[in-house]
Amino acid sequence: xxxxxxxxxxxxxxxxxxxxxxxxxxxxxxxxxxxxxxxxxxxxxxxxxxxxxxxxxxxxxxxxxxxxxxxxxxxxxxxxxxxxxxxxxxxxxxxxxxxxxxxxxxxxxxxxxxxxxxxxxxxxxxxxxxxxxxxxxxxxxxxxxxxxxxxxxxxxxxxxxxxxxxxxxxxxxxxxxxxxxxxxxxxxxxxxxxxxxxx
Amino acid sequence: xxxxxxxxxxxxxxxxxxxxxxxxxxxxxxxxxxxxxxxxxxxxxxxxxxxxxxxxxxxxxxxxxxxxxxxxxxxxxxxxxxxxxxxxxxxxxxxxxxxxxxxxxxxxxxxxxxxxxxxxxxxxxxxxxxxxxxxxxxxxxxxxxxxxxxxxxxxxxxxxxxxxxxxxxxxxxxxxxxxxxxxxxxxxxxxxxxxxxxx
Amino acid sequence: xxxxxxxxxxxxxxxxxxxxxxxxxxxxxxxxxxxxxxxxxxxxxxxxxxxxxxxxxxxxxxxxxxxxxxxxxxxxxxxxxxxxxxxxxxxxxxxxxxxxxxxxxxxxxxxxxxxxxxxxxxxxxxxxxxxxxxxxxxxxxxxxxxxxxxxxxxxxxxxxxxxxxxxxxxxxxxxxxxxxxxxxxxxxxxxxxxxxxxx
Amino acid sequence: xxxxxxxxxxxxxxxxxxxxxxxxxxxxxxxxxxxxxxxxxxxxxxxxxxxxxxxxxxxxxxxxxxxxxxxxxxxxxxxxxxxxxxxxxxxxxxxxxxxxxxxxxxxxxxxxxxxxxxxxxxxxxxxxxxxxxxxxxxxxxxxxxxxxxxxxxxxxxxxxxxxxxxxxxxxxxxxxxxxxxxxxxxxxxxxxxxxxxxx
DNA sequence: TATGAATGAGGCTTCATTCAT
DNA sequence: TATGAATGAAGCCTCATTCAT
Numbered sequence: 090x091x092x093x094x095x096x097x098x099x100x101x102x103x104x105x106x107x108x109x110x111x112x113x114x115x116x117x118x119x120x121x122x123x124x125x126x127x128x129x130x131x132x133x134x135x136x137x138x139x140x141x142x143x144x145x146x147x148x149x150x151x152x153x154x155x156x157x158x159x160x161x162x163x164x165x166x167x168x169x170x171x172x173x174x175x176x177x178x179x180x181x182x183x184x185x186x187x188x189x190x191x192x193x194x195x196x197x198x199x200x201x202x203x204x205x206x207x208x209x210x211x212x213x214x215x216x217x218x219x220x221x222x223x224x225x226x227x228x229x230x231x232x233x234x235x236x237x238x239x240x241x242x243x244x245x246x247x248x249x250x251x252x253x254x255x256x257x258x259x260x261x262x263x264x265x266x267x268x269x270x271x272x273x274x275x276x277x278x279x280x281x282x283x284x285x286x287x288x
Numbered sequence: 289x290x291x292x293x294x295x296x297x298x299x300x301x302x303x304x305x306x307x308x309x310x311x312x313x314x315x316x317x318x319x320x321x322x323x324x325x326x327x328x329x330x331x332x333x334x335x336x337x338x339x340x341x342x343x344x345x346x347x348x349x350x351x352x353x354x355x356x357x358x359x360x361x362x363x364x365x366x367x368x369x370x371x372x373x374x375x376x377x378x379x380x381x382x383x384x385x386x387x388x389x390x391x392x393x394x395x396x397x398x399x400x401x402x403x404x405x406x407x408x409x410x411x412x413x414x415x416x417x418x419x420x421x422x423x424x425x426x427x428x429x430x431x432x433x434x435x436x437x438x439x440x441x442x443x444x445x446x447x448x449x450x451x452x453x454x455x456x457x458x459x460x461x462x463x464x465x466x467x468x469x470x471x472x473x474x475x476x477x478x479x480x481x482x483x484x485x486x487x
Numbered sequence: 488x489x490x491x492x493x494x495x496x497x498x499x500x501x502x503x504x505x506x507x508x509x510x511x512x513x514x515x516x517x518x519x520x521x522x523x524x525x526x527x528x529x530x531x532x533x534x535x536x537x538x539x540x541x542x543x544x545x546x547x548x549x550x551x552x553x554x555x556x557x558x559x560x561x562x563x564x565x566x567x568x569x570x571x572x573x574x575x576x577x578x579x580x581x582x583x584x585x586x587x588x589x590x591x592x593x594x595x596x597x598x599x600x601x602x603x604x605x606x607x608x609x610x611x612x613x614x615x616x617x618x619x620x621x622x623x624x625x626x627x628x629x630x631x632x633x634x635x636x637x638x639x640x641x642x643x644x645x646x647x648x649x650x651x652x653x654x655x656x657x658x659x660x661x662x663x664x665x666x667x668x669x670x671x672x673x674x675x676x677x678x679x680x681x682x683x684x685x686x
Numbered sequence: 687x688x689x690x691x692x693x694x695x696x697x698x699x700x701x702x703x704x705x706x707x708x709x710x711x712x713x714x715x716x717x718x719x720x721x722x723x724x725x726x727x728x729x730x731x732x733x734x735x736x737x738x739x740x741x742x743x744x745x746x747x748x749x750x751x752x753x754x755x756x757x758x759x760x761x762x763x764x765x766x767x768x769x770x771x772x773x774x775x776x777x778x779x780x781x782x783x784x785x786x787x788x789x790x791x792x793x794x795x796x797x798x799x800x801x802x803x804x805x806x807x808x809x810x811x812x813x814x815x816x817x818x819x820x821x822x823x824x825x826x827x828x829x830x831x832x833x834x835x836x837x838x839x840x841x842x843x844x845x846x847x848x849x850x851x852x853x854x855x856x857x858x859x860x861x862x863x864x865x866x867x868x869x870x871x872x873x874x875x876x877x878x879x880x881x882x883x884x885x
Numbered sequence: 886t887a888t889g890a891a892t893g894a895g896g897c898t899t900c901a902t903t904c905a906t
Numbered sequence: 907t908a909t910g911a912a913t914g915a916a917g918c919c920t921c922a923t924t925c926a927t
Contacts, residue, residue, distance in 0.1 A: 097886085121921060132888040137923075242464040243473060247454055254447055254453035265441040273485060274442060281480035285473060296911080320896060331913040441888070495890080519917060530892040535919070640862040641871060645852055652846055653849035663839040670842060672882060679878035685870060694907085729909040734902075862898060 099237050101117055101139050103129040105153060108146055117147060154200055162186055175237070176283045179245075180276055183252050187275075191260055191268060203253045246288040248279055292383040299393055300338050304352065307345055312394045316346060361385055373471055374436070375482045377477055378444075382451050386474075390459055390467060400456050436487055443485040499537050502528040502553065506544055511593045515545060555613055560584055572636070574681045577643075578674055581650050585673075587657055589666060590674055599655050636677055642684040698736050700726040700751065705743055710792045714744060751797055759783055772834070773880045776842075777873055780849050784872075788857055789863060798854050834885055841883040845876055 103176070107128035111120040122143055126133045140146040165185045190197040222261045238244055242279060252275065258264045310319040311319045321342055325332045338344040365377060372380070380433035389396040437443055451474060455465045456472045497599040505526035520541055524531045538544040563583045564576060571579070588595040599663045636642055650673065657669045704725035710716040719740055723730045737743040762782045763775060769780070787794040835841055849872060855861045856868045 100887095122923090123921070126889095133890095133922095134888055135886085138886070142922080191909080237436055240469065240473065243470065246396065246457075246464050247450065247473065247477065251446065251450040252451040254449040258445075265445050266439055270439065271442065274446065275438065277484045278477075278481050281484060282477050285476045285480060299912090322896080323897090325914095332897095333899080333914065334912055337911065374904085488811055498891090513725065514706045520919085524893095530921080531894090531918095533890080534892070537909080540918085612812075638871065639865065641868065644862050645848065645871065645875065646857075647850040649844065649848040652847040656843075664837055665841050669840065672837070672844065676844065677877050680875050681881060683874045683878060685899055697908095717904090720900070723910095730901090730911095731903080731909055732907085739901080857927070 100131055100135065104131060104136065104139055104146070105150055109154070109199065110148055112150070113199050114148070115253070117143075143199070151200055154196060158186060158189060158196075158200075176280055179248060179279060179283060183248065183275070183279060184272070187252075187260075187268075188254060188273070190256060194261055197257065197260055201253070231279070238283075238286045239288055240286060244282060247282055251278070294353060298416075299328070299330055299334065300328060303335065303338055304346070304349060307349055308353070308398065311346070311349070312398050316342070350399055353395060356389060357395075357399075360388070375479055378447060378478060378482065382447065382474070382478060383471070386451075386455060386459075386471065389455060393460055396456065396459055398451070427457075437485045438487055439485060443481060446481055448475065450481075497663060498527070498529060498533065502534060502537055502544070506548055507597065509551070510548070512546070512595050515541070523598060552594060556584060556587060556594075556598075557589070558591060562593055571655065574678060577646060577677060577681065581646065581669070581673070581677060585654060585658075585666075585670070586648070588654060592659055595658055599651070636681075636684045637686055638684060645680055649676065649680075688710070690815055697732065698726055700728060701733065701736055701743070702747060705747055706751070708798065709744070709747070710796050714740075748797055750794060754795075755783060755786060755793075773877055774875060777846060777878065780845065780872070780876060781869070784849075784853060784857075784865075784869065785834070789851060791858055794854065794857055796851070835880075835883045837883060841879060842881055848875065848879075 104125060108120070108125050116123075116159060120143075122136050123133055125143075126136050126148075140149070162182045162185050165183060169178070169181060197256055255271070255275070256268075259266065259268050297465055303324060306361075307324050308326060314323075321335050322332055324342075324345075325335045335345075361381045361384050363378060368380060370376070383438070415481070454470070454474070455467075458465065458467050502523060506518070506523050508521055509526060513522075518541075518636050521531055523541075523544075524534045534544075540548070560580050560583050564579060567576070567579060640668070653673070654666075657664065657666050700882055701722060705717070705722050708721055708725060712721075717740075719733050720825075722740075725735050725856070732849060737746070759779045759782050766775070766778060781786065852872070853865075856865050
């Protein structure tokens with residue numbers, strides 16, 4: 090039983106890995122379920138035992154990858170004193186994510202358009218996903234100082250959207266400036282946004 | 289001759305309209321070239337007289353729509369005194385675009401992820417496109433006060449990315465706040481970004 | 488398992504039969520893959536499980552049919568005493584093939600231009616084909632008396648080309664003479680060619 | 687009028703040239719009427735003013751090219767004394783054709799499968815073609831010594847089929863021997879065939 | 886649970902042919 | 907006579923999905 094279960098997880102994991110590899114290499118469009126099954130050394134029919142469709146797999150894969158990122162960010166934050174101001178906490182998190190994506194541009198390419206409010210909410214806040222168990226909430230991330238801000242959700246939303254949408258070109262193509270120059274302004278802009286939301 | 293030429297423009301235009309309608313209704317993915325041709329009352333082969341592929345049409349359509357938007361924004365700006373500060377000019381333009389997209393959320397849905405640096409540069413700055421003739425430059429938009437700013441391109445880039453990526457959910461789903469609330473903070477944030485780039 | 492394998496052979500065989508029927512009836516050009524699949528009571532996609540393209544099927548079909556013919560010729564030759572002169576052996580083989588094609592003009596029509604040096608060498612001599620296993624060599628056919636002739640390959644080549652290219656019109660259209668008249672001269676001419684190559 | 691007629695011939699000729707070029711370069715199959723018209727600098731509709739279809743053009747082109755060859759062969763024969771034996775005349779003609787095809791393997795490739803009894807008869811003997819006027823008859827070629835042979839048509843047929851079908855591989859691929867070796871045997875074999883038909 | 890052969894709908898694209906100019 | 911835009915039938919091929927083993 091344990092072995093069967095292990096085997097099951099292994100197959101699912103293998104499908105995830107193959108899909109990620111193919112999606113980032115050939116593009117989601119040009120990757121067929123056959124391709125994924127073949128690459129995962131799994132029968133074509135087996136795919137349907139784990140995922141309803143390519144879209145289903147794609148969503149779960151994004152969720153999976155994004156979860157991993159945010160988890161790591163949360164862990165990173167733990168290493169800092171809890172007394173850190175929210176402003177500094179956000180900076181720490183954003184810069185950590187930036188570092189991750191700089192190191193792993195393929196991951197960036199994949200979750201680019203999806204690492205935004207929708208996925209953030211679904212990934213971080215919800216517990217409906219099957220990948221549940223290891224979720225963290227927004228409040229976990231930033232502590233319970235929400236009362237100090239006007240529209241704190243909007244604030245986070247704006248920061249995430251701005252950071253994720255701008256970093257894509259900067260990291261991948263050094264456009265319109267390289268990442269080091271960009272980081273200076275990003276930090277400044279984030280701090281401004283936070284201040285604009287202070288009560 | 290004149291008639292033939294007129295007919296040609298009409299066909300191309302008809303294909304554009306049908307494609308826009310179907311893309312925004314059913315999604316680009318679920319729209320086939322057959323669908324477009326049928327909707328445009330045009331033979332399937334006729335499509336290929338005007339576009340190389342669905343991707344080709346999509347790119348041209350985005351460019352076409354975005355061009356239109358920016359042109360209108362530029363015209364709008366003309367109605368203001370030229371002595372307006374760049375800060376105010378940007379605010380005027382962004383708010384104009386916001387108004388357009390609020391009025392036309394379908395257009396927003398379509399150009400959403402594309403109204404960014406890449407398309408902005410290609411659409412506004414370049415003249416290589418076949419749809420040329422009616423392009424406007426970044427300098428036309430904001431005057432020649434670039435020297436007053438550090439990394440003015442990055443500044444514009446950041447503003448465009450932030451505004452376009454945040455407004456999507458706000459306009460379409462009133463998430464995480466409604467557009468009127470959002471506008472207050474957007475203006476503040478834009479002004480902060482501009483100030484952060486002042487020399 | 489045995490059943491599945493049997494089913495597979497049956498499908499392939501069915502596709503072969505349908506293709507042969509349609510190719511000889513409507514011509515290769517005018518036969519679509521859809522036609523073949525429909526005639527074989529097989530899904531269109533199934534075709535591609537067995538053949539890469541129509542050309543692929545065509546080549547395999549020619550090889551298949553020609554192999555069959557030459558095998559039978561070889562078997563026929565076995566029934567004659569081994570002491571037969573090469574001249575007589577060739578006459579026996581050619582006349583056997585002629586008889587086969589007279590009886591089966593549709594087969595003649597199909598393999599007509601292909602039953603020549605290229606296909607002969609590829610079909611008879613090579614073992615690289617997937618349909619391998621039942622190939623016979625030129626030496627098997629004629630014994631090892633090659634040393635008695637100048638350019639024995641050229642001799643066989645000339646005979647095959649002459650016989651195959653002439654018999655087409657004669658068998659199918661009785662042009663310029665009927666087959667019985669033709670046979671008299673063919674035998675004489677073949678014997679002459681063989682003598683012209685004798686050392 | 688003369689100019690219009692000249693223009694007409696020029697267009698037809700241009701279409702012929704382009705078709706020959708494309709047919710021998712890309713193959714008949716892969717050449718579309720559009721290709722031919724474009725290559726000939728002629729409107730697509732214009733094609734249909736001169737030919738009914740690609741097949742029509744192909745037949746006329748083969749006829750055209752083969753006619754040219756045989757005409758030249760006849761002219762060549764004129765330079766020999768009329769007292770030459772038929773055997774020698776045939777050898778002269780065949781060797782002349784061989785020389786032409788050696789010099790122009792592209793032409794060989796094109797008319798290969800077609801330079802046989804059917805086209806020979808249609809090209810040489812018939813007068814129904816639109817390219818008429820410059821035809822020569824079999825009798826013109828060989829004089830009126832037909833009575834000296836049994837089945838003279840079959841004799842010529844056999845020689846033509848043998849020579850044309852064998853020379854293809856020999857000239858183009860030097861298979862199974864090179865052309866110089868082949869020529870020795872070809873001449874011998876032709877002479878044998880003629881003798882086999884002598885009364 | 887795992888497989889992969891079979892399916893056929895439906896996508897893309899080409900091209901012969903027509904016809905208004 | 908000459909053109910080439912327009913057409914839509916028809917071909918090729920892919921692929922998500924099913925199902926018997």
